[in-house]
Amino acid sequence: MSLVTEKLPITVVILTKNEEMVVARAIESALNDYAEVIVLDSFSDDNTVNIARQAGAAVIQEPFKGYASQRNFALKDMPKSNEWIFFLDADEMISEPLTAELRRDFAQIKSGNFGMGYVRRKDFFMGRWIRRSSGYPTWFGRLCHASSVRVEREINEEYRCDRPVMRLSGHLLHYPFAKGVSYWMERHNRYSTAEAVEKIRGVKSGYGLIFSHDPGLRRKGLKQIYMRLPFRPLIGFLYLYFFRGGFLDGKAGLRFALLRTFYELLISIKYDEMVAERSEAENRK
Template sequence: MFKIPISVIILTFNEERNITSCLESLSNHFDEIFLVDSGSTDKTIEIANNYSVNIIEHPFENYSTQRNWAFENLPLRNQWILNMDADHRLTREIVIELQQKFQQDIPPSINGMLSSRKTLFMGKWIKYGGHYPTYHAVIFRKGKGSCEDKLYDQHFKVEGEVIKLKGDIIDLITESLSTFTLRHDKWSTLEALQQFNKIDKTQGTINGSLIDGNPIAKRRYYKNIYERFPLFVRPAVYFFIRYFLRLGFLDGKRGLIFHFLQCFWFRFLIDAKIYELRKTRDENQ
């Protein structure tokens, strides 16, 4: 059986509910799989030991640091890297597509591959509201890609030309509404700190652009515009655009829950935390 010559890297921490399905979507298809765990106390490692997986433990500082540490320190034997999280699954279509591509010669000018995420929320594919297709540079040549040095909303930055894959990666965005809100509460703190401190690291990050044809750069361009809008106004405008103008209402009741929480509540919470940080700063001056 042909094994795709890609080294897969999965980051985990207490992912016993997700890791089996993730590994099942990868198992027997790829040359090697690395699981970088940051001290799981559940059955994540026990489950992973049932698969042909190289398990490495490394303390977690933040997502970017963990990813970039893995790129620099894991004994990867392949030229190509696929980045996965435990709540991601490869579709059969993308596996077949990668098998076909890697059985041929990939032009040396190509350093990365973009795949769209197919978000599942409460068991439903979120198809509208501008949420699909959303491309991410999940595959790149070793030494030609890195994770942006950001607290939140990190993307993989690839040096050189990238191509789009037709297949999707499934993203199980929540196990439950409680998990969803807890995670987004944590992420809102990171994003609020990033915006409050005006962290702008031009080196190693993706610049916003409408002209280079990169969908990730295009999204970053629009996010930069979003961040210039007044606090508390911008979440309402964003929700209106996503839910009404970009037809998010076609996703039904579960779509309403998702688009409201992800487009309005989450971003309103970020603004509230930025407001709190500014208020605390002003009181201490």
Template sequence: MLDISVIILTYNEEIHIQRCLNNISDLAKAIYIIDCFSTDRTLEIAKQYNNVIILQNKWINYATQFNWALEHAPIQTEWILRLDADEYLTPELKLELKQKLPTLSNKYTGIVLPLRRVFLGKTIRRGMPQIKLLRLFRYGKAISEIRLMDEHIQLAEGETIEFKGEFADDNLNNLSWWSQKHIGYAIREAVDMLDIELNLTGAAQTDEHKQISTQALQKRMKKHQYAKQPLFWRSFAYFCYRYFFKLGFTEGKEGFLWHFLQGWWYRTLVDAKVFEIKKACGTDREKIKRYLKEHYNISL
């Protein structure tokens, strides 16, 4: 085993949790399930593994829950891996970790890992750049930044290094579940767009100075440019760019559904939320904050 603790945030993940735990139980010294009171068999399954420790905490948001885990879990390893229940490490990444992690220079406190996107059972390669995320870090050297959406691990000190092996995001739920989840995401993404445009919280203005992965920072700066483009036109243009210019159409029916749903439908829904809020409040920041609290229970 490697000197790694894995933190997995769960709520009703019985469809994924066994696959995830089977994948990492032979690699990590400890696996911390931070559960927000699941009502399915998630915890029953997790209790079958000797190196799994279960903690429960009320859900606020992903970043707050993860940081709570860092503070309250009895972590005794040098490294922490953030993993979602619907994710797993590829054999190539597991081998790379075994070969490189024990002798890695102390100057590296974070490890950036490439993401393999799996949708409806198909790996999607074209239409989007390879996503690389800081998911592995030395204990005490990083926390999750506090955001409503698109939160990343942020280093407090040290440098990052990139590994080549991928981890996979492979959700097994059906499209109805996927769509409903993205309806929930849309309001948070809309608030993020409004924050960039109108400086609702001030957090978006400090993005370029954060010590997150280089690609995550570049993606966020592109998001700032995207937020300046006209509503609805930008989501259509984004889909065309991904599907035609970045060759998303070569990924078959699964690729079409992925780029249409995630690149156009979802982005259009975000714009619809922005339009709704602006129609009710204009660009009055205080009025927008009151509207978000009243209609979506979001406090800024």
């Protein structure tokens, strides 16, 4: 077999819970080029598991305790054939340029003692790439040397790596509305509750992280600043729609920015509600 047709020695892991509408497309984007594709399923009660197997993926089921817990299970405990893992969400696809880049550079990544590769996403909505209102580019840790990476924070996870990290130039293709706007709103209603809980727990300030060379740590520092801003939802909308040029994305850009603002507003309202409830509980003591 020629080197061109050999599969990359990487295990692609797709987390699922009732993803029958989108999982096949995610699998297909990886199946021909990566040595192993595993769907790590949280006991879906739809047809996700059957569709995944029919599409050619292996399926392992693990009870869901949180996104970080699932990813750490994949990194540390899940049976797999490779020491390198690429995390792919069910509503994403690996682009051909990203696969070509990994084919070209993977040997160098291993020999360079890297432990993780960050990847950007292209978010699609209403049939187009939302380049501006999505806040592009945002970097996500996805290519992981299993023994060198750990994942923290159960919602909007944060990656920690014991080795140097790198940025990949290829993209993931992200379709957050592939299951409809109603599903997006239901999911972000859950996410906003988790974010409010994280905020009320309090996080030690790490503003110095904004100067880190690690994209993940820099993003954490910026987020800590952003989450403390007054009128955060309004500021977020003005930033995305005007400062970042979201108005150039047309109707799709406006709607995307408004949906992002709605999500931030939910976090703020739920946080205030939790603070009030905690204060009332303390006053009753």
